[in-house]
Amino acid sequence: MTLTFYTLMTTMAMYAMEQFAANESSGGLAASLFVVGALLARLIAGQSVEKIGRKKMMYSGLIVFFLATIAYFIVESLIVLFIVRLIQGVAFGFANTAMTTTVMAAIPQDRRGEGTGYYSLAPTIATAIGPFLGIFLIVNYSFDAILITTSICAFLSMILVFFIQIEEAPLTAEERKNIHIGIKPSNFFQKEALPIALITLFIGVSYSSVMSFINLYAIEIDLVDAASYFFLVYAIVLFIARPVAGRLLDKKGDNFIMYPSIVLFGIFLLILSQTTTSVMLLASAVILALGYGTYMSSAQAIAAKVSPPKKIGLAMSTYFIGLDFGIGIGPFVLGFVIQATSYKTMYVALGIMTLLLVFVYYIVHGRQARAAFHNAHSS
Numbered sequence: 314m315t316l317t318f319y320t321l322m323t324t325m326a327m328y329a330m331e332q333f334a335a336n337e338s339s340g341g342l343a344a345s346l347f348v349v350g351a352l353l354a355r356l357i358a359g360q361s362v363e364k365i366g367r368k369k370m371m372y373s374g375l376i377v378f379f380l381a382t383i384a385y386f387i388v389e390s391l392i393v394l395f396i397v398r399l400i401q402g403v404a405f406g407f408a409n410t411a412m413t414t415t416v417m418a419a420i421p422q423d424r425r426g427e428g429t430g431y432y433s434l435a436p437t438i439a440t441a442i443g444p445f446l447g448i449f450l451i452v453n454y455s456f457d458a459i460l461i462t463t464s465i466c467a468f469l470s471m472i473l474v475f476f477i478q479i480e481e482a483p484l485t486a487e488e489r490k491n492i493h494i495g496i497k498p499s500n501f502f503q504k505e506a507l508p509i510a511l512i513t514l515f516i517g518v519s520y521s522s523v524m525s526f527i528n529l530y531a532i533e534i535d536l537v538d539a540a541s542y543f544f545l546v547y548a549i550v551l552f553i554a555r556p557v558a559g560r561l562l563d564k565k566g567d568n569f570i571m572y573p574s575i576v577l578f579g580i581f582l583l584i585l586s587q588t589t590t591s592v593m594l595l596a597s598a599v600i601l602a603l604g605y606g607t608y609m610s611s612a613q614a615i616a617a618k619v620s621p622p623k624k625i626g627l628a629m630s631t632y633f634i635g636l637d638f639g640i641g642i643g644p645f646v647l648g649f650v651i652q653a654t655s656y657k658t659m660y661v662a663l664g665i666m667t668l669l670l671v672f673v674y675y676i677v678h679g680r681q682a683r684a685a686f687h688n689a690h691s692s
Contacts, residue, residue, distance in 0.1 A: 314375065314470040315436040317382060317463040318405060319443025319524075322347065323544075325398070326525050326644065328456050333391040337529075337651050341644030344525045346395055348641035350402020351409070352634055356501050358410035359630020363623075367411045368479045374408025375471040382467040385460050410633065414626040415479055417617045423563065426570075429614040430559025437551045437606070444544035448528060452541075503628040506616040508677035510635030513612050515670055516575075517639020518646075519582060519663045520605055525644040530585075530656040531594070539591035543598045550602035558607040562614060567682040570611045575671050577604030582664030586657045609636075615678070 325347075326340035335343065354374075362370055381401035388394045420428030450458040502510075531540030562570045581600040588594045613632055620628035650659045 314378060314405065314408065314467065315439035316443050316446075317378075317466045317470075318347070319439050319544075320447040320459060320463050320466075322524055323444040323528060324447040324451050324456070324459060327451065327528055329391060329394060332456070333394065335391055336648070338645060338648030339391065341525055341648035343391070343394055343398060345521065345641045345644040346398040347402035347405070348521075348637045350399040350404075351406035352402075352637035352641055354403040354406025355410055355630045355634050355637060358407050359503075359627045359634070360501065362411055362414050362626040362630075363481075367415050367481055367626075370407050371411035371415075371474055371479065374404050374406075374411065375467075375474055377404035378408060379464070379467040379471045382460075383464050386457075406633075406637070410626065410630055413613075413629045413633070417613075417629055418622070418625045419480065420617075426559040426562030426611060426614040426618075427556065428559070429610050429617070430555040430557075433555055433610040433613070434552060437548050437555060442545075442548075444524075445541060448541045501631075502634070503616075503620050503624050503631045505619040505621075505624075506628040506631040509612050509615050509619075510631050511677060512575075512635075512670055512674050513609075513632060514635040514639040515666065515673075516578065516605065516608060516612075517636045517641075518643040519578065519639075519667050521640045521643025522582075522647050522659060522663055523585075523601070524640070526647065526651070526656065526659075527585075530660075533656055534588065536588070536591055536594050539594045543594060546595050546598040547602045547606065550599050551606040554602055554607050555610050558611055559614065562611050566685075567611070567615055568679055570607060571615075571674060571679070571682075572671060574604050574608035574611065575674060576668065578608060579664050579666075579668035579670075580604070582660050582667055586660035586664065615682075 322344055325344040326337075329335040329343035330337070330340040358370065378401060381397055381404055384397045384400075385394075388397055416432050417429070420432075446462065447459055450456075450462065527543065528537075528540060531537050531543075558570050558574075577600055581597050581604050584593065584597045584600065588597060613629070616628050616632035617625055647659055647663075650662070
């Protein structure tokens with residue numbers, strides 16, 4: 314499922330611009346509407362996953378995800394493309410929320426960072442293969458080849474999940490019945506997870522510039538061949554870094570990982586803005602893995618760790634709402650920035666913004682995390 318997401322996400326803006334003569338902002342919207350759909354789904358999924366049931370939500374989400382994927386074959390206008398992207402994103406949001414809730418609930422509290430690191434290795438592989446596969450297929454074949462490949466992946470996801478044992482929340486029928494679904498803020502967000510979700514929102518905006526525009530930026534700076542290996546290098550480094558970061562998070566505390574991760578991500582964006590050679594581009598992918606890559610699994614573990622056990626589903630939804638909103642709105646807004654300035658200017662601005670997030674993190678979580686770690690190890 315995640316492989317389908319990354320393969321389409323990194324090629325969708327280019328496809329919309331070439332196939333339907335869309336401008337940069339419309340191309341960015343075509344890419345980001347998937348994430349907007351996922352965001353809308355999470356607003357409902359987080360509060361209803363335990364009421365509906367993890368298994369039912371996962372199954373139905375994956376079925377609709379597959380149907381939306383094959384629907385790309387009949388898209389003949391930009392508007393229809395927007396609609397299909399939105400529906401596919403909604404399906405992804407429901408299925409992914411149920412999956413993540415199931416996994417995070419099964420990980421012991423004192424090994425949350427390590428467990429999340431291992432769980433995130435699967436999307437790490439998709440991060441490498443998806444963009445690489447997307448670029449390879451669209452350059453050497455056509456977008457139809459991408460649709461055939463992603464349809465097969467979506468079909469396999471739908472089939473394989475029926476062979477997985479899914480543990481439901483340990484709730485009585487009465488407790489499940491008493492779960493209220495409403496429009497109050499407390500129904501949409503888990504308050505303990507909100508601070509880290511806020512940071513993740515801005516991190517998501519910055520990362521959306523990489524997912525949606527690095528291929529177009531590579532064309533501008535004449536590094537298309539190197540760009541095809543960018544996410545492969547990123548994933549190889551991340552495959553090693555994430556489990557290590559997870560264990561360090563459990564042993565050394567949140568701040569030991571989070572501060573360096575945010576700083577390295579900001580440095581990556583600044584280096585990317587000045588990239589002129591293949592070596593620089595691929596070296597920046599290493600920094601991205603050590604920065605953004607380790608941030609993501611660590612922040613997800615923190616969101617689960619600070620929330621009550623019976624609120625894991627809502628906590629995961631809150632975290633991903635922040636991420637999805639950032640990645641969803643990012644390409645659309647940044648498309649206007651690119652039109653008004655340039656790719657280089659955009660990456661410089663995002664690099665500075667990301668570095669400033671260190672101070673925001675300190676205010677909303679870093680201080681409390683330091684105190685909690687010291688108290689736990691002094692008692």
